[in-house]
Amino acid sequence: MIYDCAVIGSGPAGLSAAINLAQTNRSVVVFATKLEDSSIYRAPEVNNYLGFHGVTGKELLQAFYDHAKKMGIEVVYKKVINFYKSGDIFTINANNEFFEAYSVILAIGTPKKTLLENESEFVGRGISYCAICDGMLYRGRNIAVIGESMEAEEEAEYLSELAKKVYYIPLYKKNEFHFRDNVEIVLARPKGVYGEDFVNALEFEDRILNVDGIFIIRKTMPADQLIYGLEFTEDGHIKVDDKMQTSIEGLFAAGDCTGRPYQVAKAVGEGQIAGLSASTYVKMVKEKQK
Amino acid sequence: MIYDCAVIGSGPAGLSAAINLAQTNRSVVVFATKLEDSSIYRAPEVNNYLGFHGVTGKELLQAFYDHAKKMGIEVVYKKVINFYKSGDIFTINANNEFFEAYSVILAIGTPKKTLLENESEFVGRGISYCAICDGMLYRGRNIAVIGESMEAEEEAEYLSELAKKVYYIPLYKKNEFHFRDNVEIVLARPKGVYGEDFVNALEFEDRILNVDGIFIIRKTMPADQLIYGLEFTEDGHIKVDDKMQTSIEGLFAAGDCTGRPYQVAKAVGEGQIAGLSASTYVKMVKEKQK
Numbered sequence: 001m002i003y004d005c006a007v008i009g010s011g012p013a014g015l016s017a018a019i020n021l022a023q024t025n026r027s028v029v030v031f032a033t034k035l036e037d038s039s040i041y042r043a044p045e046v047n048n049y050l051g052f053h054g055v056t057g058k059e060l061l062q063a064f065y066d067h068a069k070k071m072g073i074e075v076v077y078k079k080v081i082n083f084y085k086s087g088d089i090f091t092i093n094a095n096n097e098f099f100e101a102y103s104v105i106l107a108i109g110t111p112k113k114t115l116l117e118n119e120s121e122f123v124g125r126g127i128s129y130c131a132i133c134d135g136m137l138y139r140g141r142n143i144a145v146i147g148e149s150m151e152a153e154e155e156a157e158y159l160s161e162l163a164k165k166v167y168y169i170p171l172y173k174k175n176e177f178h179f180r181d182n183v184e185i186v187l188a189r190p191k192g193v194y195g196e197d198f199v200n201a202l203e204f205e206d207r208i209l210n211v212d213g214i215f216i217i218r219k220t221m222p223a224d225q226l227i228y229g230l231e232f233t234e235d236g237h238i239k240v241d242d243k244m245q246t247s248i249e250g251l252f253a254a255g256d257c258t259g260r261p262y263q264v265a266k267a268v269g270e271g272q273i274a275g276l277s278a279s280t281y282v283k284m285v286k287e288k289q290k
Numbered sequence: 291m292i293y294d295c296a297v298i299g300s301g302p303a304g305l306s307a308a309i310n311l312a313q314t315n316r317s318v319v320v321f322a323t324k325l326e327d328s329s330i331y332r333a334p335e336v337n338n339y340l341g342f343h344g345v346t347g348k349e350l351l352q353a354f355y356d357h358a359k360k361m362g363i364e365v366v367y368k369k370v371i372n373f374y375k376s377g378d379i380f381t382i383n384a385n386n387e388f389f390e391a392y393s394v395i396l397a398i399g400t401p402k403k404t405l406l407e408n409e410s411e412f413v414g415r416g417i418s419y420c421a422i423c424d425g426m427l428y429r430g431r432n433i434a435v436i437g438e439s440m441e442a443e444e445e446a447e448y449l450s451e452l453a454k455k456v457y458y459i460p461l462y463k464k465n466e467f468h469f470r471d472n473v474e475i476v477l478a479r480p481k482g483v484y485g486e487d488f489v490n491a492l493e494f495e496d497r498i499l500n501v502d503g504i505f506i507i508r509k510t511m512p513a514d515q516l517i518y519g520l521e522f523t524e525d526g527h528i529k530v531d532d533k534m535q536t537s538i539e540g541l542f543a544a545g546d547c548t549g550r551p552y553q554v555a556k557a558v559g560e561g562q563i564a565g566l567s568a569s570t571y572v573k574m575v576k577e578k579q580k
Contacts, residue, residue, distance in 0.1 A: 016340040023338045050306040063341045269559015
């Protein structure tokens with residue numbers, strides 16, 4: 001099956017896009033993270049999304065999710081690793097399961113700042129954001145895996161099967177880890193990357209670890225790793241036109257990833273525009289194919 | 291009192307702007323029309339505003355209005371005739387009552403198409419949109435008053451005190467009218483304007499009425515009549531930047547009046563951006579004044 005649209009992200013922008021696509025009779029799949037991964041989940045009170053007064057961020061997100069469920073939106077809890085466009089079809093790799101769609105909407109939240117000094121310099125030269133994509137390159141070698149959340153442990157485990165030694169650096173709080181013997185937990189804040197042509201060490205406040213590669217595992221992949229050719233604004237947001245289309249035809253974006261203010265109503269509004277624009281775009285593509 | 295912001299319009303965009311201003315501790319006054327004047331009031335079902343599933347347009351608008359009330363937003367049911375900026379202060383004429391504000395947000399809904407052939411040609415030369423502004427010019431003369439809604443009757447009544455003869459053309463359904471003797475009700479669809487330098491007749495399908503002036507009374511004033519110097523896009527929407535600021539500093543716009551899609555979530559999102567931008571702008575103006 002080729003979906004009319006694949007929405008990457010299940011926050012306010014992604015769900016708004018999805019319900020607007022469903023409303024115009026388009027088939028849609030949402031690649032989701034957990035409710036609690038949305039940045040407003042922990043907000044004690046939200047008052048500035050019109051229609052909801054005095055709700056918690058969690059209640060608001062739950063209402064959004066319920067709405068999407070009532071409209072029969074298909075939600076897939078898989079991390080999108082990357083995707084590409086060939087002809088009129090986008091192929092999406094979600095944890096090595098492949099999906100096809102005529103259009104894609106990026107609703108991946110605030111642009112992540114780089115974590116390490118010199119990180120950008122070493123991308124593709126020892127810095128990786130994806131175990132499944134690049135793990136094989138580090139067979140038998142020493143690597144560091146920096147995990148933003150618990151979900152990263154699964155990728156660390158996979159990498160520990162290939163690598164000789166894995167230093168696992170959790171950026172979240174947890175006391176117990178169950179890894180193979182070749183995994184060492186490092187409870188310190190990583191700071192910078194050392195290397196010449198290629199990474200050869202990871203620096204902390206109090207130590208330096210010699211490694212051949214560093215994996216930074218986040219809940220969502222950085223936008224510039226997801227697809228080739230995406231353009232960005234000077235301040236690092238995804239560039240969109242007034243229909244929320246990116247530099248790639250058929251690829252739209254909405255919410256925090258397109259710019260400030262990082263607010264729910266702005267995200268929901270942009271999600272709607274992106275959803276309706278994708279809907280119109282898909283109609284055009286299908287008519288062309290006839 | 292000088293308000294931090296005056297919001298013109300009480301639909302989704304206007305109320306969203308207002309609650310976002312209140313949320314950032316700004317004083318705000320909303321110039322409102324009745325709930326039923328919003329274009330979605332009669333929608334039997336709205337499903338694409340995230341968080342509300344299967345509600346009527348009326349229910350949704352009521353929830354919006356309740357939210358604004360809970361946040362203590364001041365709502366004034368007066369029609370804004372025009373406003374101007376002098377120094378850093380906007381002065382707003384609402385039915386000849388004057389209000390002052392450091393910023394203004396236009397949330398006046400879809401741009402109204404001209405009603406009559408040649409209408410634009412005769413603006414200021416016999417075509418008027420405001421009884422209070424231009425009534426005196428027609429003292430002792432014959433005029434037509436085209437009323438979009440019942441509220442126009444009040445303006446027609448005022449004009450009938452000045453004019454020799456008033457043809458009142460209601461564009462809405464109603465059976466009984468209570469006017470002075472010099473008012474004649476015309477139940478026909480107006481079509482075009484005749485005149486040379488100045489209006490001298492109003493044309494219908496079935497008749498021509500000789501008049502010296504034509505008042506077209508709408509629920510809201512056309513944007514280009516509200517303030518001098520406002521810029522528009524080629525398709526007749528108010529031109530805004532990515533902060534929703536218009537061509538005039540301190541004047542913002544949101545919702546249907548800035549462009550398509552004419553949808554609730556888009557309007558609420560833009561209202562939020564406009565509200566937050568106005569809030570930031572007002573802070574700057576006040577700091578400058580210190």
